[in-house]
Amino acid sequence: MGKTRKFETEAIRTQIERTQFLEHSAPMYLTSSFVFDDAEDMRASFAEEKDRNIYSRYSNPNSSEFIEKVCKMEGAESGFAFASGMAAVYSTFMALLESGDHIVSSKSIFGSTHSLFTNFFPKWNISTSYFDVNDLASVESLITPKTKILYAESPTNPGVDVLDLELLGKIAKKHGLIFIIDNCFASPYLQQPIKFGADLVIHSGTKLMDGQGRVLAGITVGKDDLVDKVYRFSRITGPALSPFNAWVLSKSLETLSIRVDRHCSNALALATFLESHAEIAWVKYPFLKSHPQYEIAKKQMKAGGCVVAFEVKGGLEAGRRFFDRIKLLSLSANLGDSRSIVTHPASTTHSKLSSDERLAVGITDGMVRVSVGLEHIDDIVADVDQALGG
Numbered sequence: 001m002g003k004t005r006k007f008e009t010e011a012i013r014t015q016i017e018r019t020q021f022l023e024h025s026a027p028m029y030l031t032s033s034f035v036f037d038d039a040e041d042m043r044a045s046f047a048e049e050k051d052r053n054i055y056s057r058y059s060n061p062n063s064s065e066f067i068e069k070v071c072k073m074e075g076a077e078s079g080f081a082f083a084s085g086m087a088a089v090y091s092t093f094m095a096l097l098e099s100g101d102h103i104v105s106s107k108s109i110f111g112s113t114h115s116l117f118t119n120f121f122p123k124w125n126i127s128t129s130y131f132d133v134n135d136l137a138s139v140e141s142l143i144t145p146k147t148k149i150l151y152a153e154s155p156t157n158p159g160v161d162v163l164d165l166e167l168l169g170k171i172a173k174k175h176g177l178i179f180i181i182d183n184c185f186a187s188p189y190l191q192q193p194i195k196f197g198a199d200l201v202i203h204s205g206t207k208l209m210d211g212q213g214r215v216l217a218g219i220t221v222g223k224d225d226l227v228d229k230v231y232r233f234s235r236i237t238g239p240a241l242s243p244f245n246a247w248v249l250s251k252s253l254e255t256l257s258i259r260v261d262r263h264c265s266n267a268l269a270l271a272t273f274l275e276s277h278a279e280i281a282w283v284k285y286p287f288l289k290s291h292p293q294y295e296i297a298k299k300q301m302k303a304g305g306c307v308v309a310f311e312v313k314g315g316l317e318a319g320r321r322f323f324d325r326i327k328l329l330s331l332s333a334n335l336g337d338s339r340s341i342v343t344h345p346a347s348t349t350h351s352k353l354s355s356d357e358r359l360a361v362g363i364t365d366g367m368v369r370v371s372v373g374l375e376h377i378d379d380i381v382a383d384v385d386q387a388l389g390g
């Protein structure tokens, strides 16, 4: 059947070879190294004349299963799995860039990625120019002869803006840039950036892929030649995913589609409820018709994702009061968990920015980000409503 199998089927039936015990569910390969038959086998394996496991910093059957699943889900040729999403981001960029290279990136990217670009990459003479998510027309003006990578996330964190991936893909192609998308907020179930021209797709597996807030993980998938560079850098530097976490994630991916379907229907229901709430200044969710990029979201996503952003009337104080009143939803920094989570970007993740800097990336003082979980929607809505004083 191969390529004709559907997403849900591949998520469940992509599995490493069975052992002599004929287990139904893939076992965990908690081993740091693998053995050789003889001197010639060992030589040929190290010379890469054989495609086999040598050492778990390079590859491991559990990681291979996880990678193969994500490659099928994203329509990618190959991949490498990392100990965290940030290890994936860091290693991918370091593997591909030289001193003097330049990145053009969306301004609205994950906080640690932004810090990496602005606080650390200049040490290696790698510079970054940022474009506003609402001004994709400016992207081309930032490209120089030194630009090597075009980078973005969609939907963005925490403002859930949506970027036109097809348009960005065309710009990258026209200028010969490597187009990389962090697809963590959508998950491969909702959006496959390779269809729109992405060369590499990065995920934090910590979010919707695990979906139950248990393990940290990251993965980069995409074109063979680029992934090979990422692999060669990573097998030397050692950011590999642990086999235990790979096993957990591969199991989690079996249920990704049904979990994400429910995340999305719950999120849309909460967003719709908030839209008519008297204490709310605005609410943003990609699949609400009022979202500024609703048409683009519909074009490139299967559903709107698990994150809803909204502004409580009354600014910072009202935002803080909302958090003090929340009972069921967790106050936590994660997202894509089965448990619903609320965060207040202005006083937590983005508190080190000035008010103006926050506004530039779409974060207002009363803004709340909800990662809508899998609890019953009535209980989620009731908790948010009572915290708003309803």
Ligand SMILES: *Cc1c(COP(=O)(O)O)cnc(C)c1O
Binding pocket: 084, 085, 086, 087, 110, 153, 157, 182, 184, 185, 203, 204, 205, 206, 207, 216, 217, 218
């Ligand atoms: C969480 C996250 C990351 C980083 O992933 P970790 O697993 O926490 O290292 C990167 N990008 C996005 C969009 C994220 O949400």
